[in-house]
Amino acid sequence: MTLLQREEDSPRVIEAFLAGDEMALAEIYAHWSSLVYSVALRSLRNVNDAEEVTQGVFTGAWNSRHTFDPSRSRLPAWLIGITRNKIADAHSARAKQARLQNQLVTRTKVDEQIEPANLADRLMLADEMGRLAPVPRQVLRMAFYDDLTHSQIAERTGLPPGTVKSHIRRSLQRLRKSLEAQADAY
Numbered sequence: 001m002t003l004l005q006r007e008e009d010s011p012r013v014i015e016a017f018l019a020g021d022e023m024a025l026a027e028i029y030a031h032w033s034s035l036v037y038s039v040a041l042r043s044l045r046n047v048n049d050a051e052e053v054t055q056g057v058f059t060g061a062w063n064s065r066h067t068f069d070p071s072r073s074r075l076p077a078w079l080i081g082i083t084r085n086k087i088a089d090a091h092s093a094r095a096k097q098a099r100l101q102n103q104l105v106t107r108t109k110v111d112e113q114i115e116p117a118n119l120a121d122r123l124m125l126a127d128e129m130g131r132l133a134p135v136p137r138q139v140l141r142m143a144f145y146d147d148l149t150h151s152q153i154a155e156r157t158g159l160p161p162g163t164v165k166s167h168i169r170r171s172l173q174r175l176r177k178s179l180e181a182q183a184d185a186y
Helices: 007-018 022-044 047-063 075-110 116-130 134-144 150-157 161-185
Strands: none
Touching: 007 022, 022 047, 022 075, 047 075, 116 134, 116 161, 134 150, 134 161, 150 161
């Protein structure tokens, strides 16, 4: 029996969670992840996006657990609030990606000066960025597509500024190596 299955044990799990006990996070995840996932899936209608949102919700909950006040709201309500924010972010990202794709298609059709090699480079770069882990990919996109500073990215993601810089540096190094390897292959 998990700790959250008994109502009288819930405060103990929440206290442990607030104190930074990873086992409490595991209990909370085991108990509430299906709710978060189903809300995300219902809104996003995409399994991968719903899984990404679910992961983001519990990562966000863990990173911002100090903001949770059990006297103000119950844990599931707090998690659903985080879920709604992550879903809104996912919808915004989808809309932005659709706009960028439309712009690329429009520019490609209108600007006949774009050589096929440039388009191929763009597609290879997009493919390589897609291979990055979700957090570094998000950080790199925020830096280059959203034109955000390291501190703005740190604020929005809740990551320390040094971690943001490291993600960007490592991602760029990985992209460079991959693109160089592909260029050498041709």
